[in-house]
Amino acid sequence: MKIYVTRKTHFAAAHRLYNPNFSDEKNNEIYGLCNNPNYHGHNYILEVTVCGEPDPETGYLIDLKKLKEIVEEKIIKYVDHKNLNLEVDFLKGIIPTAENLAFAFWKRLENEIPSGKLYSIKIYESERNIVEYRGE
Amino acid sequence: MKIYVTRKTHFAAAHRLYNPNFSDEKNNEIYGLCNNPNYHGHNYILEVTVCGEPDPETGYLIDLKKLKEIVEEKIIKYVDHKNLNLEVDFLKGIIPTAENLAFAFWKRLENEIPSGKLYSIKIYESERNIVEYRGE
Amino acid sequence: MKIYVTRKTHFAAAHRLYNPNFSDEKNNEIYGLCNNPNYHGHNYILEVTVCGEPDPETGYLIDLKKLKEIVEEKIIKYVDHKNLNLEVDFLKGIIPTAENLAFAFWKRLENEIPSGKLYSIKIYESERNIVEYRGE
Amino acid sequence: MKIYVTRKTHFAAAHRLYNPNFSDEKNNEIYGLCNNPNYHGHNYILEVTVCGEPDPETGYLIDLKKLKEIVEEKIIKYVDHKNLNLEVDFLKGIIPTAENLAFAFWKRLENEIPSGKLYSIKIYESERNIVEYRGE
């Protein structure tokens, strides 16, 4: 009996898409408005999914309050109301595209799940732009 | 041509998370507020997904009105505006966590799908807490 | 410059609609499934709106973190994961229809708003059933 | 590092479900209200998901603005504010069920994705009726 359990959270952050190895022209061509040197920002939605067999005694795969706390402790408190280019140690040297955020968040969480295994990190950068990483 | 067809429905129910084999302390430790002996409740969202090849003549995998009726007949009329601990025969002896509900709903539906096969039962216990079972 | 500021929160609760002065028949006739003596429940959404002139120095009518804390302190901690018929002192003797909840919540909050005045209490009992009270 | 990137778009269209090889009785029996000869319509939501490895230099699997343009060019401009039975060349001879739309949209897009591969076409015909095709 394999179950998927998802906890949805939010954070608000500023970022800029910019590769220091590219010329200004290339940065503008690739990232467009997202390359604004004064930053822009988003209300990110983060869905963390854990997969595994529920404990037959408790009926829980993982207590969602516990999962919420882990996501808060390992991710949200580092990124909420922050600048993703300047202030997040585990994002240093990483261009903060949603793709790269999903991968970096996976790395932060994969060894922190006390029961079941991390299955997916899904990020809604906006209502219409969504990225998912499943550890493959 | 394998298609996934999903019907979304709702039900409102009361429940309590409690294992009679645990001490009161252990029940409180594990289930916290969800262990309230006077119950609490939710507006559950239920997504039932069927998977298979559409009929080339009708273009339907399954008529969604038909799928809606099956879900109503086999699940919703038993759980909507009910107490999940006291009033649902097919949940007797089951701690009504979302994990266990997903599994129990799967059992209720797996042999009732007239075309295609049941692929997933997904339950939103709240906007932020989501559980899925895919029969694995 | 009159501004309306709204904070949205959630709570999950069990309730039953039942008037002890009515016969069982009348209770069933009026409240239908909502009269289930074993209770049912909802994820309620609560929107509290405050209205007034922002402070020209801060640009805030009211700090929404502050408003959130007031709503938590005066309402949410009393009703979340509770039985609205049995466990909430300020609802004693009140039939917990959404209409009556909106009025009772108004009474709890109207004198607690530190800047601006309470303008509206809006309750979504379900996605499709919504009630509002504006103190009129 | 395999990433799934989704772009959500919308279109509004009229359609009728009807198979010219069926008798009127059979069309009514199978399609019910959806067989109205004067048409009805929907606000369709379309989610297109692409899957692959992000470019390590840009951090993008695919620029979502680019993906948006492709979906506009190959699908939306043909179906938005159109009659799906009468006006869409690539739907000629196809009963416009959501199942058949998902398959037809896949065919329109599968060779148009410049980086990564098409992974899924998901169509919400209404809030409660959802169909997905993954090219299997």
Place this chain on the structure above:
Amino acid sequence: MKIYVTRKTHFAAAHRLYNPNFSDEKNNEIYGLCNNPNYHGHNYILEVTVCGEPDPETGYLIDLKKLKEIVEEKIIKYVDHKNLNLEVDFLKGIIPTAENLAFAFWKRLENEIPSGKLYSIKIYESERNIVEYRGE
């Protein structure tokens, strides 16, 4: 104690915006894509709000199940899965803009509300386009 009670419903319909007194050029100029002679369609969301004093004995302004039935009986069954230009008697001679629909629905309902008074008809023609009429 004046309460506002809202019931949200849905319907799917085809329509065309077109004034027979205008030239084709003027129809195209004013209505653009909405003037497609083959129709297009929407999933309309309809919110009906009633306002008044709740019955102190029941705690209800109006039973929302009753309000739902009235909206079904007087509006939804006439417009759902229909063509708004061709098939709805009470829309004959009316250009089916959301503005005109809101007014026509008000007329259908204003004398049908058994307790309280009709306060508002709100129509979401799409997620982003919303129209309201309050009987003023």
Place this chain on the structure above:
Amino acid sequence: MKIYVTRKTHFAAAHRLYNPNFSDEKNNEIYGLCNNPNYHGHNYILEVTVCGEPDPETGYLIDLKKLKEIVEEKIIKYVDHKNLNLEVDFLKGIIPTAENLAFAFWKRLENEIPSGKLYSIKIYESERNIVEYRGE
């Protein structure tokens, strides 16, 4: 026949809440995390409502495509993917709280509405924090 017509749009921006006349301590005390000197950001939702009598010939109060263009031209192109503290001329010297944004957007739009009058500017800074200004 007075109708309210609303157009919903989005923009993503960075900002910081900070009053240069306050000490650092006071800025931190009042704005908390929102005072981060490196900025944070949001996906803002903006709802612009116009009120008036529809044209009896067209059935439109205002063409929503036209209203969308006005909002794009006068607001969105100045604030989308921008830093609200540094880059928006019409926000110079204004602390970019949602309250102040609503007022500033009203000033930008109030004389630009070609039919009907501006009725409301509503801003969702996040899903749970909402501000409205109605010109009073």
